[in-house]
Each structure stands twice: as C-alpha cells, then as structure tokens.
Amino acid sequence: MDRFEHLYSEMAKRVKPSDVREILKMMQDPEIISFAGGMPNPDTFPIDAIKEIANRVLEDDPVVTLQYGTTEGYNPLRETIAEYMSSQQVECDIDNVLIMSGATQAIALAAELLVERGKTVLTESPSFLASLICFRNYGAEIIGLTMDDDGVQVDMFEEKLKALRKQGIHPPLFYTIPNFQNPTGVTLSEKRRRRIIDLANEFDFLVFEDDPYGNLRFEGEHIPPIKSFDDSGRVIYASSFSKILSPGLRLGWTVADIELSRKLALLKQTSDVSANVFSQRIANEYMRGGYFDRQLPIIKEIYARKQRRMLSALENYFPKTSRWTRPKGGMFIWVELQKSIDTKQMFPKAIEKKVAYVQGSCFFPDGSGRNTMRLNFTHPADEKIDQGIKRLAELIELEMKSASA
Amino acid sequence: MDRFEHLYSEMAKRVKPSDVREILKMMQDPEIISFAGGMPNPDTFPIDAIKEIANRVLEDDPVVTLQYGTTEGYNPLRETIAEYMSSQQVECDIDNVLIMSGATQAIALAAELLVERGKTVLTESPSFLASLICFRNYGAEIIGLTMDDDGVQVDMFEEKLKALRKQGIHPPLFYTIPNFQNPTGVTLSEKRRRRIIDLANEFDFLVFEDDPYGNLRFEGEHIPPIKSFDDSGRVIYASSFSKILSPGLRLGWTVADIELSRKLALLKQTSDVSANVFSQRIANEYMRGGYFDRQLPIIKEIYARKQRRMLSALENYFPKTSRWTRPKGGMFIWVELQKSIDTKQMFPKAIEKKVAYVQGSCFFPDGSGRNTMRLNFTHPADEKIDQGIKRLAELIELEMKSASA
Known part of the structure; x- marks a missing residue:
C-alpha cells in the first residue's frame, strides 16, 4: 500500500x-x-501577561530573542527552573536543567536514550497513551504495573522485577506520572516514592518522572517529587509549561544528573537544535515577574x-x-x-x-x-x-x- | 565513565x-x-513586523494561538506554504505540507524514517555537518559523492550506485543541499537536478532536498527545486524560516508525497506534538501580509x-x-x-x-x-x-x- x-x-x-x-x-x-x-x-x-511580556522582550533584546539559542536552553530560564525546582525540594543547579520543546520531547528523548528493540519498559497500568505509543515506536516491550489509590503497587513491582530478573530481562526504564496521573488522577504516596528509588538502585534502572500536573493541586499537601529522594541520580524529572502557561508555546524541562543531561542534550541537538527562544524568554519573565504566582x-x-x-x-x-x-x-x-x-x-x-x-x-x-x-x-x-x-x-x-x- | x-x-x-x-x-x-x-x-x-504581528494574533485570536496545535501544522500556514511552493514550480497542496520545528527536525525525522544501523546514506562531499552527525547517530554508513562547480557529479554518482548495487548495498536516501550548499556555496545545475530524479527512479532511493538558502540568491536565475522535477514522489523537500524570518522561532517545513508526509507526521507526533503555534501564526502573517516580500x-x-x-x-x-x-x-x-x-x-x-x-x-x-x-x-x-x-x-x-x- x-x-x-x-x-x-x-x-x-x-x-x-x-x-x-x-x-x-x-x-x-x-x-x-x-x-x-x-x-x-x-x-x-x-493572555495579557503574555502580550505584555512578548512586547517587552522584543523591545529590550530582539537580537537574542530571535537568534538561534543553545541546545541546553536559555540560561536565565534554566536558572529560574533550577530555583523553582529547589523550592519543590529538588536540589539542582543550572547544569541539571534542560529546556525542552514541550515535555513530550523529553519523553521522546528519554526513549531514544534508553529504548530500542529488545528492551522492556515498565509503566503504570493504565498509563499515558502518547508515552506508550512512543515507547512502542522505539521497539519496547511494555509491562504495566498494577495501581491502587496510592499509585503503583510497589510490592508487586518488586515481585515483577524479581521475576523478570529470573527470565534474564533487565528493564532500563520505569515511566511514572506520580501526581494526578493521566489517565487515573491517582497520586503516588511519599512512602512509595522512596521505595521506587530503592528499587531503582537495587534493580539498576532509571526512572522517568513525568510531572505535568504536580502544581495543579486543588487540595491536600504537596508531596515532594520522586526526584527529591533520588540519591543516586537515577531519576529524569520532566515537567511542562503547557498547563501553567500555554501549550502553544511548546515548552517543558527536565532535571537530571549531569551525565544524563549531557546525553539528552546531544540527542536534542540533532532533533531540533533548541527550544523556541521567544517562548523561553516569555516563560522566564512569566516566572520571574510574579505573573505565575498570580496566575x-x-x-x-x-x-x-x-x-x-x-x-x-x-x-x-x-x-x-x-x-x-x-x-x-x-x-x-x-x-x-x-x-x-x-x-x-x-x-x-x-x-x-x-x-x-x-x-x-x-x-x-x-x-x-x-x-x-x-x-x-x-x-x-x-x-x-x-x-x-x-x-x-x-x-x-x-x-x-x-x-x- | x-x-x-x-x-x-x-x-x-x-x-x-x-x-x-x-x-x-x-x-x-x-x-x-x-x-x-x-x-x-x-x-x-x-523586528517591527514581528512585534506588530505578535500583538495582532494575541489580540485577535489568543485561544488558538496559545492552545495545542495539530501535528501537521497550523492549516492557514500550510496553505500559505503550499501556494508559495507552487510559485517556486513545486506543485503541491496543503496535504503535502508539514510545518516542522525548524528544518533540523525535518532532517531528523527523515533519518528516523529511513536510517538505521546497516543502512547506507549518500551525501554530497563535503556536506552539512549537523546532517552527517544526525545520519551517523541513527547508525548510517555515509558515502560522500564528489562535487564540482555544478554540484554533485552525476556520472560518478551513477557509477557509485552501480558499484554499490553489485555489493548488494541499497541506499534508501540521498541527501543534498542544492542551492548555495553548506559548506561550499555551490549550486546544483538544472540538468543534474533532472538526472538525480532519474537515478532515484532507477536505483529506487528517496531524495532529501534541504533548501534553507534557495531564496537567498543575490544574482543569476532561480533554478527550480529538484522537487519540481519529481514525477514519482521520491523527493522530500525541506526549507526553513530561520534565514528569512528568525531562527529563534524554530520553524521549517517539508513538502512530500502524501504517504511520506503521513509517516513523517506520525514520527513528529511523538517527537514534539506540534510546532509552536504562536510562531506559526507569526510566520503566516509575515508571508501573507506582504512583510516577507518587503524584507x-x-x-x-x-x-x-x-x-x-x-x-x-x-x-x-x-x-x-x-x-x-x-x-x-x-x-x-x-x-x-x-x-x-x-x-x-x-x-x-x-x-x-x-x-x-x-x-x-x-x-x-x-x-x-x-x-x-x-x-x-x-x-x-x-x-x-x-x-x-x-x-x-x-x-x-x-x-x-x-x-x-
């Protein structure tokens, strides 16, 4: 055909x-x-904030705004994100932050980094459709892990890892949406977040923490990201401006260990050079100028x-x-x-x-x-x-x- | 390490x-x-045009401008590009056009479509460094083809194809920058453009025509794109807004046969969902409002x-x-x-x-x-x-x- x-x-x-x-x-x-x-x-x-900021960055510094940007991202925005993440209990600095053309790109690059035919990826079951499609496109076998009201069931997760190990299967990646999960809305408990880090260390895999909804909490206490418990640099944290600013601007970010960030940046370089610089400056002013806190x-x-x-x-x-x-x-x-x-x-x-x-x-x-x-x-x-x-x-x-x- | x-x-x-x-x-x-x-x-x-247009699209239609866009691109811009390409002797309609997050993304998606370990890719020698890196990342063996002042030497190209065929090697892709090539500045003659189509048909490969510089002609006659001679849908044409508007907006486009466009869109979907919608609207107004013709x-x-x-x-x-x-x-x-x-x-x-x-x-x-x-x-x-x-x-x-x- x-x-x-x-x-x-x-x-x-x-x-x-x-x-x-x-x-x-x-x-x-x-x-x-x-x-x-x-x-x-x-x-x-x-809308008004975006209009105001767009005008200002084009007025103040059109040359940087309209020129090619670096693959890692616009440095002032990386700095802003590093500070923001620190306020979310994720200790990091600018070198750990990459600005992505949306969180979807972060998922795709993580797949490119870790997934290929013959590899097994672990996800929650159910999980985000686009991520499942992405992992499958890269050739992964996907194994879904059972959830309850506190997120993925970690005891069964461990049993699964042991069973896979016996079969000689070594998954490089566990993909999770810890807050208000897509599709279930379920949030992973703090205890389980810590346990996942232990499992990652013991069974030698990386965790992709996809967190586009974490700051859309209507009630209850903020639970620190899995990344905040990550003592061994095994978590790639990703979030997005799509739900807190605008999806049309196509911006997200990752926070990861320096080795992983370098590899992701190399993959991003051939993928699209850099995220949109105009958008990055709008996002930076949005965070810095108090707009985000009001919005x-x-x-x-x-x-x-x-x-x-x-x-x-x-x-x-x-x-x-x-x-x-x-x-x-x-x-x-x-x-x-x-x-x-x-x-x-x-x-x-x-x-x-x-x-x-x-x-x-x-x-x-x-x-x-x-x-x-x-x-x-x-x-x-x-x-x-x-x-x-x-x-x-x-x-x-x-x-x-x-x-x- | x-x-x-x-x-x-x-x-x-x-x-x-x-x-x-x-x-x-x-x-x-x-x-x-x-x-x-x-x-x-x-x-x-x-700069002034961008400022004016940015304000206008945020004023007139902020909802579409800031919302998710479709993977194929913002339809009015696809339409604009289809008309523009027709003015360049490339007959096409909106279904043939995809809006990319820069032409680099078009190269990366074409590589994803056609290149993997064990595949051989043909390029001009010398050729654009980023494309060579991209093809290598995807696992290609690259064979460079000799150039002279009229571009790639097509007789030697044919000899190479015959020699490869004898060795059982079947390259799926020839990558070329026909106008003011990066790095040499050389332009491929019309005669050779036609001949490349014949070779593609005879030896069954696709052509990626990377044309970011085509409209930056200071003297001499415009030569129609290879795509304009493409009677069998074997050419993926790509160009960019980076050199005629702004690289910071990260926008490019492809024109391809409907089957290839569909595949590229599916690959783009998991890659970054869609190009920046705000940028796409700016680019569309830039082309439609006479700004481009003046600039x-x-x-x-x-x-x-x-x-x-x-x-x-x-x-x-x-x-x-x-x-x-x-x-x-x-x-x-x-x-x-x-x-x-x-x-x-x-x-x-x-x-x-x-x-x-x-x-x-x-x-x-x-x-x-x-x-x-x-x-x-x-x-x-x-x-x-x-x-x-x-x-x-x-x-x-x-x-x-x-x-x-």
Missing part, C-alpha cells in the same frame, strides 16, 4: 496511526461535548470548580454500579463501569449522542480495562459538563439494559 | 560531542572575529554586500596558492588552501590571532579536505570581515613559510 515501505527503518514500519487519535481528529462537530481531550482551558491562559491560583480555582461540577454530575446521573476517582488535582477523572459495558464498542453511540470520552483500554499496555473510560474536566465549559455527563449516563443505562436483556 | 552507559540504547551509545561544536561553544571571547558559525545577521530580523530584498542586499566585502578581502590578502568559491547566494564561501596547510592544526593559532573558521575536514564524510575551510560571511559586521580575513591571511602566510622551511 505504501510504495516506499521497503525503504523504511524498522521503527518507521512500526509506527501506525492510533485509533483514538484518528477518532479525536474526526470529531469536529461543535455540538459534541468532549471529555476526550487533554487540553487546558483557554480561560487559564494569561496559578486562578488556574487551580477554575479547574477545581470544573472538577466539583463533574463529580457532582457523576453522583447525580451515573449508575450506582460505576466507580470513579476523586483526584485532588490535575485534569482527569477515571471511571470504571460495570463489567458488561465495553467503552470502545459504546463509543460510536456516544458520538451519536454528542458526547465523547476516551476508552480506557487504550491506556492499558495489555489492552485490558474494557469497562473503563477517562474523562477530562478542564476543557469543557461548566454547563456542558452537566449536560455531557447526563448524556453519557443515559447511554450507559441503555447499554446496561441491553446487556441484561 | 558514564555510570548508566550499560542502560543506553545503541544510538545513545553512538552519540558523542562533536569537536567542532565544542570548540564553537568555548569561543566566547568577543574580540574573536568569527567566520565559523552559520547564523543569520540580526540586522535581517524584521527579502533587504536581507539579500545585506548579505550580497557582506559577500562582496569578503570576496574582495580574500582577493586582497589571501595567498595566490589558495582558491575559493564565488557563490551567487547563501551564507558561505569555501576556501581551498595549498596542500601543505592543515586547517585543523592551524585552528588554535587562529584563535590566538582572534579569528575563527570551520575546518573543512569535518564536512567530509571520509575526513579528507584537510586543507579546506568554510567561511561564513553573513554574521560578522562589515568592517570585521576585512580585519578577520587579513588576520587569517597573515596566519596562512606564516604556516606556508614554516611548511616550506
């Missing part, structure tokens, strides 16, 4: 369009209430309100046989329906009813979780949340009836 | 810092006159002036035993010194004399060309060009004397 298939690399041959993404792309009907995406709400964008509470208030609304709609409309998470932050609620419901099969009917979600099974490395779904509460308008959850509940009731008929 | 080496992928193990890049990084002394980089001159940046002659005038200045300085100061190219555009002049001079060994002495260039040998896949150097004329200030060339000429005279002593 593809005339040039025989010329492609093994990786390119593996790369296939994802069902879910193709579905999301086609979903252009404005009447559909979508809980499917993972987009921040535009109401959270600090973050606004963002959290908007999202907390939307989440409360979704939780109460679920309470009001969803069948009693379903269960869902009540995350203390982030962007997603995870729903488990009764076993007879298959959310993938149900999806076309949901689209007919003008409501969308993501089927849970695509987040499971083994394709299980057929009765689960991920709901995003950050993007839809408040009043749409009630309507959409009601539509979805009606559909589920119908499905349950036809299943028991 | 690297504690985690044993966990790395084969690719990551191959990736090493480049000597040249490390040297360039250390070259912070402001007294050094550098002909080494490949940066556009900040005088060419349309391009200004850029060309500045560069033509600097090039004349460098050519006359070379004429005035360089020894009669040296030869150099007189490109009709672009950013570089290529110098061949007498055989006894080794430009790599001479480099530390040049730094002492406060002048810098890039040693030619690093552009040759086989490391030859020890008596050559690349000189960039776009970045240094006009008066520095004379001074720098004079310093360099004095050094070369000294080297010649010590060689003949």
